[in-house]
Amino acid sequence: MSADHPPGLDLDRLRALLERERPGLVRGPLTGRLIEGGRSNLTYALSDGTSKWVVRRPPLGHVLATAHDMKREHRVISALHPTSVPVPAPVLLCEDEEVLGAPFYMMEFVAGTPYRTSAQLAPLGERRVRGAVLSLVDTLVELHAVDPAEVGLGDFGRPEGYLDRQLRRWGKQLDASRNRELPGIDELHAELGRGLPGSPAATVVHGDYRLDNVLIGADDRITAILDWEMSTLGDPLTDLGLLVMYSRSLELPNSPVSTTAEAPGHPAPEELIERYAARSGRDVSAVSWYEAFAFFKLAVILEGIHYRFTLGQTVGRGFDRIGELVPVFIDHGLTTLQEG
Structure with missing residues (x-):
């Protein structure tokens, strides 16, 4: 396919659907391109020469629909x-796989x-870097202030026992990719x-907030929070723990896993x-547990990638170095718990 007709995006069928469901929306020839950077679901930029949109779909050849639930993502942004939470305006949900x-x-x-x-963020300068990262915190507070029931998300998840289920889930993920001593x-x-701490009242949780x-x-x-594929109702401090983890300098030069913490002006995690x-207004006295849990999750995710690399199931550069990062995240997790 050409660059304007990327794999997984049939523009002719998409246009026919839009003319039927949203007549008058598209005014010129459609072009599309894959937006790089997503970890899982595929994201495309779409244009008719006047207006622009974004299309999200599961990976090509996916088999686990529950892991790539488009209806769920569409529901939460809708x-x-x-x-006041900045999310893109929804345009259309299509569950018909024929399109x-x-x-x-x-x-x-x-x-x-x-x-x-950090290298991408640093050119903004210290004042703007600081402002951007503080805005990240303020927007998270806005998200967690939304009453799920008031916006129709009262049944979006099962908050009771959320942390225990999360810990068991990631433990099972680890067992599924365990082929070396860690x-x-x-x-x-x-x-x-x-x-395991006691959770505050449940909120909408993004699940990968950074x-x-x-x-x-x-x-x-x-201007927008993206990638809602892991969102649910749960403990809001899991979002904070992950954000804090990604705000630490992990001292991993030239690593395929990076944070923005080393950009000059980046506020300290404590701030x-x-x-x-x-x-x-939430009690954050147990935040060390949530940060340690974030380190554990990342260690499990990285070990899963390393496991697939050892089986020859990864494509691209940098996967050969993922395995050496896993012990670093384990050590950070243990240290965070001990110091907390």
Whole structure:
């Protein structure tokens, strides 16, 4: 296929659907391109020469529909769009697999930049870096302030026992990709289980909240939160723990896993925690547990990638170095628990 007709995006069928479901929306020839950077679901930029949209669909050849639930993603942005939480406006949900070969949804295109590394963020300068990262915290507070029932998300998840289920789920993920000794990981898992905190009232949880899953506008404020595939109702402090983890300098030069923490002007994790606590009113005294849990999750995810690499199931560069990162995340998790 040409660059304007990327795999997984049949523009002729898509246009026919839009003319039927949203007549008058498209005014010129459609072109599309794959947006790089997504970990799982495929994201395309779509244009008719005048307007722009974004299409999200599962990976090509996927088999686990539950892991790539387009209806769920569409539901959460539809519910949040009328609130102060910045999400793209939903345009269309299509569950008919005849159109693109899988369910998909379409939303408005939002201008903004995703910053994935310290090197990309640093040119903004210290003042703007600080503003962008603090905006990330403030937007998380806004998300967690939304009453799920008021926006039709009262049944979006099962908040009771959320942390225990999460810990068991990631333990099973680890077991599924365990083919080498990983000193400390069982200790970390067990310590997390023994120290399970009591959760505050449930909120909508993003599940992967960090700087490169949002778009930053020209005023250094967040224009959209993206990638809602892991969202549910649960413990809001899991989002904070992950954000704090990604706000630490992990001292992994030239690593395929990066944070933005080394950009000059980036606020210290302690300031982000204090700002979240002050603005949300939540007790964050157990935040070390949530950060350690984030380190554990990342260790499991990276070990899964390493496992697939050893089986020859990965394509691209950098996968050969993922395995050496796993012990680093295990050590950080253990240290965080001990110091907390």
